[in-house]
Amino acid sequence: xxxxxxxxxxxxxxxxxxxxxxxxxxxxxxxxxxxxxxxxxxxxxxxxxxxxxxxxxxxxxxxxxxxxxxxxxxxxxxxxxxxxxxxxxxxxxxxxxxxxxxxxxxxxxxxxxxxxxxxxxxxxxxxxxxxxxxxxxxxxxxxxxxxxxxxxxxxxxxxxxxxxxxxxxxxxxxxxxxxxxxxxxxxxxxxxxxxxxxxxxxxxxxxxxxxxxxxxxxxxxxxxxxxxxxxxxxxx
Amino acid sequence: xxxxxxxxxxxxxxxxxxxxxxxxxxxxxxxxxxxxxxxxxxxxxxxxxxxxxxxxxxxxxxxxxxxxxxxxxxxxxxxxxxxxxxxxxxxxxxxxxxxxxxxxxxxxxxxxxxxxxxxxxxxxxxxxxxxxxxxxxxxxxxxxxxxxxxxxxxxxxxxxxxxxxxxxxxxxxxxxxxxxxxxxxxxxxxxxxxxxxxxxxxxxxxxxxxxxxxxxxxxxxxxxxxxxxxxxxxxxxxxxxxxxxxxxx
Numbered sequence: 001x002x003x004x005x006x007x008x009x010x011x012x013x014x015x016x017x018x019x020x021x022x023x024x025x026x027x028x029x030x031x032x033x034x035x036x037x038x039x040x041x042x043x044x045x046x047x048x049x050x051x052x053x054x055x056x057x058x059x060x061x062x063x064x065x066x067x068x069x070x071x072x073x074x075x076x077x078x079x080x081x082x083x084x085x086x087x088x089x090x091x092x093x094x095x096x097x098x099x100x101x102x103x104x105x106x107x108x109x110x111x112x113x114x115x116x117x118x119x120x121x122x123x124x125x126x127x128x129x130x131x132x133x134x135x136x137x138x139x140x141x142x143x144x145x146x147x148x149x150x151x152x153x154x155x156x157x158x159x160x161x162x163x164x165x166x167x168x169x170x171x172x173x174x175x176x177x178x179x180x181x182x183x184x185x186x187x188x189x190x191x192x193x194x195x196x197x198x199x200x201x202x203x204x205x206x207x208x209x210x211x212x213x214x215x216x217x218x219x220x221x222x223x224x225x226x227x228x229x230x231x232x233x234x235x236x
Numbered sequence: 237x238x239x240x241x242x243x244x245x246x247x248x249x250x251x252x253x254x255x256x257x258x259x260x261x262x263x264x265x266x267x268x269x270x271x272x273x274x275x276x277x278x279x280x281x282x283x284x285x286x287x288x289x290x291x292x293x294x295x296x297x298x299x300x301x302x303x304x305x306x307x308x309x310x311x312x313x314x315x316x317x318x319x320x321x322x323x324x325x326x327x328x329x330x331x332x333x334x335x336x337x338x339x340x341x342x343x344x345x346x347x348x349x350x351x352x353x354x355x356x357x358x359x360x361x362x363x364x365x366x367x368x369x370x371x372x373x374x375x376x377x378x379x380x381x382x383x384x385x386x387x388x389x390x391x392x393x394x395x396x397x398x399x400x401x402x403x404x405x406x407x408x409x410x411x412x413x414x415x416x417x418x419x420x421x422x423x424x425x426x427x428x429x430x431x432x433x434x435x436x437x438x439x440x441x442x443x444x445x446x447x448x449x450x451x452x453x454x455x456x457x458x459x460x461x462x463x464x465x466x467x468x469x470x471x472x473x474x475x476x477x478x479x480x481x482x483x484x485x
Contacts, residue, residue, distance in 0.1 A: 129332060130332060130334075132328055132332075133328065135307055136307065136326040136328070136393070137348045137395070137396075138321060138349070139348045143348055147344070151334055151335055
């Protein structure tokens with residue numbers, strides 16, 4: 001019978017002692033997910049805004065496809081990227097397999113549809129309210145996109161946060177393309193899976209606690225920022 | 237102020253042949269839901285003063301204004317205006333303000349109008365002074381009162397220094413003091429040479445402000461002419477009934 005109390009005690013000890021292995025794993029997780037969310041925002045924000053404000057043949061199909069991609073199975077993304085990056089794949093020359101870069105690419109594929117879809121929804125709603133005013137001010141299409149993105153900044157932070165949540169919690173794709181290599185591509189989620197399977201519950205629990213704390217912390221920070229910004233907008 | 241007048245177009249001869257209309261509707265029609273909401277509108281507006289589009293709710297006044305602003309296109313007929321779109325400003329009935337400070341709203345409009353960065357500060361001060369909102373420059377626009385928000389929206393439209401200003405019921409839902417402040421601002425703008433076309437269903441406001449009137453009812457132009465003549469001796473039964481306070485259906 002496993003002693004949960006001992007495992008938790010060891011987990012807290014690892015966290016509070018700042019265990020080197022744990023710090024490295026957490027650091028890599030944040031780096032990979034942070035980069036992925038940043039790239040996804042750079043792609044998804046303008047793409048979502050363009051989808052919201054442009055009418056063209058096939059737009060509806062693209063919108064539906066983007067929404068569907070929000071639920072893309074990570075293992076399928078991992079497998080597809082694996083095939084493309086492996087020695088027999090078309091991108092073998094870049095030698096990206098089992099590197100943090102491959103993990104970032106996988107997370108970008110998973111997070112971009114989320115950011116794009118949420119951005120499209122937010123901008124579409126806002127455009128309904130502001131479209132006539134901005135057109136009356138003779139704003140160009142690009143000016144309108146820029147203005148709407150800035151006006152929707154608080155909601156878009158939430159979209160980025162949703163992407164960060166997805167990226168940090170993702171395990172299947174990064175496991176396949178990263179390989180879960182110690183000191184190289186091991187992140188929190190893949191470590192938790194590995195340590196649990198090995199029966200090393202202390203480290204798994206410690207990482208789980210950190211993951212939970214990070215998730216709560218990021219959410220709390222963003223919600224706090226959002227409340228503050230909304231208060232400033234409304235009351236100065 | 238110059239002698240502004242409605243120039244009936246094109247069926248009747250112009251009252252002042254030397255004054256070409258700044259804005260002219262020629263047989264303009266719009267359909268919505270299978271029915272005509274604007275039917276064969278033809279009239280011209282002189283380049284100066286304040287013209288009121290007067291009529292009951294649902295007459296098609298706001299639609300006319302949006303057509304004039306080139307925000308929508310007529311399905312039939314033609315609208316001619318001597319000015320480029322950048323010289324036409326439109327203010328919708330409900331003030332739509334950006335989630336920025338009062339100054340931020342104005343600076344953004346100046347930026348969209350292509351005003352150079354180094355000129356923006358002076359222009360901003362002028363607009364704030366015009367709107368009597370200097371005290372609120374750094375306040376969030378969302379925190380303004382209804383009257384202040386209307387004034388801000390109005391001066392924001394002046395960022396491009398338009399020659400034609402289209403106002404859709406600018407005083408709707410305002411109290412008398414706010415209405416007075418806004419009407420004073422409208423008159424000041426008109427005196428500076430900007431042509432103003434104002435939509436209202438308020439006869440009192442039309443009497444106070446209008447130099448000429450286009451009276452609409454049920455999507456048709458029922459009467460056009462100088463304001464004093466229109467209010468003293470309306471020529472159409474619909475206008476007479478409206479001015480007498482009878483309900484038009």
